[in-house]
Structure formats: C-alpha cells, structure tokens
Amino acid sequence: MDRNQATGLILFAAVILIYSLFFASSPEIPEAETPTASQTESVESNASNQASSPELAVANDSTLDAARRAKYGVLAALTQGEEEVFTLENDQIQVHISSKGAGVDQVILKEYKNSKAEPLVLFNEESSKMDFVLASNNGPLNLNELFFTASTENGQTEEGVPTQTLVLKASTASGEIVQRYTLADESYQVQKTISIDRFQNIFTGNAITVNWDEQLIAQESNLAESRRQSRLNYYTNSGSFDNLGSGDDLEQEQLEESVKWISFSQRFFSAAMIAEGDFQNVALSQSTPEDSSIVRNMTASFNIPLQDGQTGFTYYFGPDKYKVLKKVTDGFEDNVDMGYFFVSWVNKYIIVNLFAFLENIFSNYGVIIIVIVFLIKLALFPLTYKSYIGMAKMRVIKPEIDELKEKYGEDPTKMQQEQMKLFSKLGVSPISGCLPMVLQMPFLFAMFFFFPNAIELRQESFLWATDLSTYDTFFNLPFTIPFYGSHVSLFTLLMTASQIIYTHFNNQLTTATGPMKNLGYIMPVMFMFILNSYPAGLSFYYFVSNMVTFGQQALIKQFVDDDKIRAKVEESKAKNANKKKSKFQQKLEDAMKAADNSRKK
Template sequence: MDRNQMIGLGLIAALLITYAIVFKPPVTEEDLATPAPTEQAAVTPEQTTSQSEESNVLTDTIETDYTDKYGAFAAGAQGEATDLTIENEVAKFTFSSKGGIIKSVELKEFKTWDGRPLILIDEESTSQSLTLQTVKGNINIADLYFKASQTGTSLVKGDSLQFKYTMDLGSGNSIEQIYSIAGDSYVVGYEIKINGLNSTIIGEQMNFVWQHQMKRYEKNLSDSRIKSTIKWYSLAEDLDDLKASSSDIQQEQLTEPIKWLSFDQKFFNAGIISEKGFTGALVSTDVPAQDTSIVKNGEMRLAIPVADLYSGSKNQYYFGPNNYRILKKVTPGYKENIYLGYKMVSWVNKLIIIPLFQFLEKYISNYGVIIMIIVLIIKLALFPLTRKSYLSMAKMKALKPELDELKEKVGGDQQKMQQEQMKLYREMGVNPISGCIPMVLQMPILFAMFFFFPNSIELRGESFLWATDLSTYDVLFNLPFTIPFYGSHVSGFTLLMTVSTILYTWSNNQVSTVQGPMKSIGYFMPIIFMFVLNSYSSGLSFYYFVSNIITFGQQAIIRRFVDEDKIRATLHENKKKNANKGKSKFQQRLEDAMKASQEAQKQKRSKK
C-alpha cells in the first residue's frame, strides 16, 4: 500500500467515526424499557404429527422424482461433493466424490513461465463424462455421487496406495472406481467396474468424453500453440496426431483400436492408457480466438465395451512432464509424446544425446556447462572427419594454380572446363567431393540438436549467463519496434552464433577454391539463421556458438601440422604415377553423369 492510499483510508475512517458520534440517534425511554415476553401458542401433539407427515410426503415425492429420472441409479443422485487429496513426491492429485473422478492435478516440481503453480488440469479447464445407456435413458455417472474408502494422505518414494470410490445402489448393484498411486510417480492406475445392473444397462458401450483446455505454461504463446495437439498410439503400434501447426478446427474419427491418447503440449501432457484398447475414438482441437491463457481446446470421445466393465476395465492416467526417461517407462510408445525429429535424425537423440545428457546431469548442475561438455565430446568424436575435410580443402587449394591455367586455356566454354577439371583431378589423385562427405556425415547430429534443445524439459527454466531459460529464446535487449520475421528483441546467443559462423565461413574460404555465387551464399546463410533462431531455444544457439569456437581451435591445430608445400609435392607425385593409369569406376561414373547432363542441356537449347 503506497502513501496516498494510506492517507485516503485514514480520512475515510475519520469521517465514519465523526459521523457515528455526531449523528448518533438519541436513546428513548422505550429503548431502555425491557421488552415483554412474547406469548407463544402451545404446540399440540396433533400438530407435530401433521408436520411430520408433511415432511415424509415431501421426502417420498423427491425420492419418486429421482427414481423416475435415474431408475436404479437414484441412490447415487443424492449427495454432497467432497474433495480428497493424495499427495506424493511429484504431484498433488485431488479427487471429487461427485463422479469419483480426478478433479485437479498440480505438478510440484514445476512452475509456469511467470512463476505460478503448474496446474495441469482443474475443474475450470477439464471435464469428464462417463455415459451409460439405460432403460431410463442416458445416465452420466460423473454427475452422481460416490463414497471414498480413503481420506487424504501423503506418499513418499517406496509407498503405494490403492483406494476406491463406490456408488452403492442397493440389491447388490454398485459401481466402483479404483485408483492406485505410487509415492514418486505421475501415473495413476484407474479401474472402473460394474456389479449387477444387468437388466438396467441396455447399451453395449460406455461413452467416455474428456474435454480439456490446454493451458499456457510457456512464455512463447505462438510456439506453445504449434506444439500442442492430441496424439494417439494404436494397438498396431502406429503413432499419429492432429495437425498441431494449424489454427483451424482439427477433427478425426479413428477407426482402429487405440492403446493411448494424450493432450500433448511442448513440455507436459495429460493422457489416458487402456489395457485392452479404446474403440470408436473421435478427437478434435481448436484454438481459442481471444483467450491467451489457453493454447488449445481439445476433446476425446472414446468407447469402452460394457462387457469389459463387468470384469473391470483397467486403464491408467498420466499427468506429468515430457521427460524421455520417465515416458519410456509408462507404456509402449508413450515416449513418442516428445518430438525428437524425423526418423533419420531422431535415433541420434534417443541413442546418443539423451543418454549422454542424462549421464552428465547426475554430476553437473549447470546446464550451460553441460552443453559445452557435450559439444566438446561430439567435436572430439568427429575430429577425424573434420581433419579429413580440411585436408581435402587444402588439396583443392594446392590445385588452384593449375585450375587458373585451365581457365585461361579453355576460356568461357563451361563444358570443356568441367571435362578438363575432372581430368586434372584424376591425374592428381584428388576426389572433389571428398571434403563434402565428412560434413554430410555430421549433418544428422546438427539436425538432431535442432530438435533436441527446444523440446528438452531438462533445460526448461534453467538459466545461464543472461539467459533465464535455455529452452526458449534469451533477450539481450528489447527493441522499441518489431522487425518482420525477426521480432522485437535481440537474442545474445543467436547474435554470437551468427558472428562466429560468418568468421568460420571466412576462415574456410581461405583454403577453399569455391568462387562466384556459392562463395557469397556462405555469408548469407548465417544471416538467414539469425532471423530463424532469434525466437528459438537459446540452448541451441549457444550449442552452435560453442561448436564454432571449438572448430576454430581444431582447425588451428590442424594447420600447425599441415605442410601445404608437402601436399603440393604429393599431388605432383600422384600425377606422375597416374599418367598411364586408367580411370576409377567412381571417376568414370562421375564423368558419364556430367556428359549426360551436358547432352541434356544441348537438347534443351536446341528445342528453344
């Protein structure tokens, strides 16, 4: 409360006190007189009996109304909603006696981007219905009342708890919902079982509907929306999802049995898993027009055979983080809630990067340092390829005088120039694409990192230097305006990555024979990436920056041990040896491909 507010409240209090004193009404003799006792009419036994009969009639009328509406479920239609909270080491689960369902889940180890408790589901954002077709019509048991066998409690690692919600309908009829929770797990076991009611339930399936508003937990709203969707995994082990990048309404009817479905967001998901599989699933999502606190609305409509309910339909819920180590233990395929890239690169993340990352975080708490160590390990492992690539460029540089002579000799005839170049390469024993092969072999790792860092929950909320969260963009300073495709902020790590990449390109051009437009492209690409990565994960930009710095160091070491004069002498020695030697199969195929390309160009020009 500031000074002005305190003064204002003081003046108001003074006015009220003055008003009470000055304008207090005078005390009269009537006010001081003791009031005479009021005579009450005596209540006769006949009147008491009459009131009791009226109450019984009212109760019977209410019971009849419930029976007419709910039939055999009438006993469950009356009750009071009470909450039950089970807390373990990682989450706080709140259940409600109304419906016997999970009412809310709070993840204890995480906060939203603005520091609030991370509530994954609650009664404002989530609703469930479990509808049975009965002789009295459709009955949603989520509207009825259950009795819990457990009171609220806390669990620790090593503990486990099973409890049930029972709706006793009399005459041996009942519905049970059985939950099980471990002391350190995000998984909630769930079984629903029907006892009796054979003549009451006439439908063949229970319709389960789960509507969920996926809340905003991250700073970047647009990124959160394009990474929020509904995913599902079939019993045939096929993964699919609704198109996450679209802001239009997405809907799909699933014809095959489904093992699990999830409301999947960038770092968290809420899902349901079936032991036998769901049938007749219908899923849909849409983006709210104005509400920026909700990234997407989602809905799942599933069918559970009633026959399974009589024996007990066993399922599981998952409410937790998209942590690869945790998800792969939940159920087959559930780890695919984390998108780690296309198949050609995802294996790098799954088999190399994630295990390495998890090993290092056991001993190092600073994730910026972990990133630097990972870069160093990868660069050391790839050093032989880096050395081979540099030596190939050095050989090409050693051939530059001969290539310049060919240009003067051939002139502007490009076809003739290409033929003479191939002949020179063959004589000198140089493979013109050998320098590219090591770079191509490194591409899966570079692309794997592009998917790993933005989707790694380990980096979420972790700070390093000026970056407050390595999973999203860092802000060195904000701009007073917005640059199209760039934004209104400057990412410091992206800027460092851009400058270091330009310097790296310049350094390579000192030993490269690339000329013309291709040489200029090397300088434009870092600028393009600066625009792309400015709002991307700062951890990724930092990784690329450190990678460039280590590459500079590696090249400096290689240069110390590379004698360009010796390379040139070796090439001329190769020329003497290969003077009477035939073409290799690879060289022959390369020349044949070039001739075919030249012939195609001639035919194209002749048609014009």
C-alpha cells in the same frame, strides 16, 4: 383521621360520583380496521402456508423423487449427496478426486513451478472435463451425476513399491459401481479400474463412452513457443504414432483404427490416457483460443470396451522427459519430438544419455552444453580433419582447374570430363571436403529439435539468460520487426557473428566463388531471424560449436602445409600417369558423352 377530614373526603367522593353519572359521556367503541386487499392476501397466504407447508414440502420431495426415479431408475438414490474431495499423493504428483462422479478434478506436479513461480497445476475442474457415460434402459447415464463413498487401501506393486488405493463405491440394493484409483510411490501414473456388479437389465451397452475436454493451462512465459510445441498425440494398436499437428485452425479427425493411448501434450508436460486393451471409435479435435492463459483446446471422444462389467486404463500426469516416458508404454516417448528419422537417432541414443550422464557431474546447464559441444567435436574431429585436407587439396590444384575453365569454359560437358580426368590423375576427390561435413549434419540438426523440447533446461539460468528453455532478452525493442520480434537475443547475435567469422575463415580455405561464397554470409543472417525467439540453450550451443570449429581449423592449419599437400598431389600425378580408367570412370564418361550428344541433337 378526624371528623372534618372524613366529612371532606365523603363530600369529594360524592361530587365525583354525581359528575360521572350525569355529565360524563359514555366511552366510544373504536371501529374495526378494514384490511386492504394486499394485506388480506398476505395474511391468507401466510395462514395457508403455515397450515399446508409440511404437506407442500412432502409434495415437492415426492415430485423430485418421481422425476429422479423416472430419469435414473434404481440409481435415483445415488444422485443425492454431499460432494467431498479426496487426495492421492506421492513425492511427484498430487491428485484430487471428487466423490461426485469419482473423477479426477485437479492434478498438481509437485516438482515443478509455472512461469510465475506458483505450484504447477496441470489441470483443474475449471479447465478439464471428463465424462464417463453408460447406456442404460433410461437413456445415457453419466457417472459424474452419481455420488460415491470412499475408502483407502495400502499395498505394493509386484516389485515391492508401496502403493495407495482410493476405492469409491456407489451402491444400491440392485447393484454396485466401484471405481478404484492406485498410485505407486515415485510414479506419474495412476491406474484406474471401473467395475459394475449386478444391475441386471439396467445397463444395456458393452462399453463406456469417454468425452474428454481439456483447456491446456499456460505454464511457460513464451506462449508462442508453447503453442508451437503442443500436440494432440495418439498411438494406434498397429504401432503407428501420429498427431493433429500444431496449426492454429480447428483440426478434427475421426480415426478408423483403434488406439492404444491418447495424450494432450503441451511442450514440457502431458496428460494422457493409456488403454489396457484399446480405445475404439476415436474422434479427436484441437483448436487455438484467443485467451492467452490457455495454450490449446483439445477434445477426445472414444469408447472403452467392458468385459464382464469391468474395464481399466492408466492416467499419465507428468513431465515430457524422454527417459521417463520410455518406461510408460510402447511409443509413449514419442511425446517428445526428437526430430525426423535421419536425426532422431542422434538425440535418442547419444544426446539424451550424454545429457543424463553429465547432469550427475555438473549442476550448471550452461557448463553441460559447453561440455557436450567439446565431446561431440572431439568425436567428430577425424571427419573435420579429412574435410580440411580435402579443401586444402582443392585449393592447391586451383591453377589447373582455372586452366581447364579457360580452355573448355564454353563446353560444360567437356569441362566436366576434363575435370574428372584431372581429379583422377592427381588423386583428388571433389567431394572429399564436403562429405565429412555432410556426415556431421545430423548432429547439427539434432540440436534444433533437442533443445526446444529439453525439460532439463526449463527455468535453468546461465549468464544473463534466466531460462535456457526460452529466448534470452538482452533488451526489448519499442517496436516489432517482422519475422524477428520485439526483443534482442544476445546469444543469437553471438551465434550470428561467430558464423560470419567462421564463413570468412572458411572461404580462405576453399575455392568457392560467386553465389556459393556469398551464401555463407546470407545463411547466418537468416538464422538470426529464425533463432531469435528460439530457446537460449540452442543459440548458445551453436555459438560454442562455431567457436570450437574455428579453433579446430586454426589448429589444423598450424600442422598442415600447402607445399606438403602439393608434393603429395604431384606424387599421385606421377603414380597415376599410366593408370587405366576404372570401369566406373569409363561408364560415367560414356554416359556424359551420350547425354551431350542427345543435347546437341
């Protein structure tokens, strides 16, 4: 750097220094910002929280623990935990059990589908609630509020069938509560035991109170039929079966007698509890909801006695299949409605076994129904033949009966007496044509109960019917006909037409006149309305039965000649010409005369 540059820089620095000393203002100090009230509160709050949050958390936990201890006592520690779900499973069912409460949350029947072809969930945690309540010195304790730890065990039954067991324990230093679930292979039954070890002076009762509340999930497309066939069934320790019925209104009942089992049944499936000893103080109720996804609301409340801190019972989660239910426990097969006592024997001892036998031979259930009709008609053919001969005899003696009507028509008593003499003389019984038909009636009515409850027909198709367990819809109507519905069942129409044809044919063989003759045409029309919404399998059975009966009578007619029957009647007439009256006939005539004299007086 030369002398001139150095001189210039010095002068430039001097000018700047002089200017800064004499002309530049001093720097302003900014005013401190005054915080707003909200900002102050926020800052103070944050500072306070930062300073005291650990202490506050400790205080909250302490308060929570104190509240738990006050409510649950030594069990307070068991009310905290993380819920897990465990599964017991075989080829038939899948049972989900929660670690919270160790209760059954969901059951899936693996062999079946619902009407939407989805897995059949018998119930889930939304539709079912089951509380197990113990009396304690801190008040009622619901086991569903406790958390359990789980372990599994494998074993086998006395018959050597493999089993799996889920053991759930809730333990403290004061004692232990253990709930065990055991499921065997190829079974719909889940055995459950509850045991309480120690907890001296904590549990004050000698029974567990069960509150079971269930919404039956709709599994079938025909909701009306499902509701009609749903029942809250129970079986008392004295061996009596009963239920709350199938009405739509709320039904409630407090049972005076202890109960062996309780079942929530909806047509084809049941969820049930079966006692090892008995269920006491049983209160039941059921109602029909407006929700179309729910068949019925059912509730049961009862006590299970504890013996030395232990008790047990068995769940049944499965189909209402007669042969399966019969193996469960006494009276459990009554969950399937087989009809009144005078027809139930037909279903229990004949149809059920015959159906099971034919299932091993035929895979098509329409064919099975046809074969059942032929086998029953073949077995009852002797009765059908006797009925036909009896009606034929009444037909050939109709001229003699008409003569009596002309002669004694105004005197009913005399007419009856003379008719009896005529029947005795000709060797004809007025009930010979009716009695064989009456003996066949149990089979006819038995089917009215069997087919609506036959789970074997569920979701089985035949011809145009996609499901033989419900009505076949040939076409839908744009309107609803009272007592008929908004659909047309073709099987029901075929049944009605075949019955009318059979009635017309039958009237040619009998002496029926007037109202009795017309009644045969009215009944098929009435059944057309009744059966239109019943299972297609039932209408198809009646249709095939009518056609086979018609064929039987047409065949018999080819081998039975009215002239030969008349000859036999004349032979009996000659043989009985000098026959004395039997004591029974004499007493009957005397009784009729006495009744006639009393009427005249």
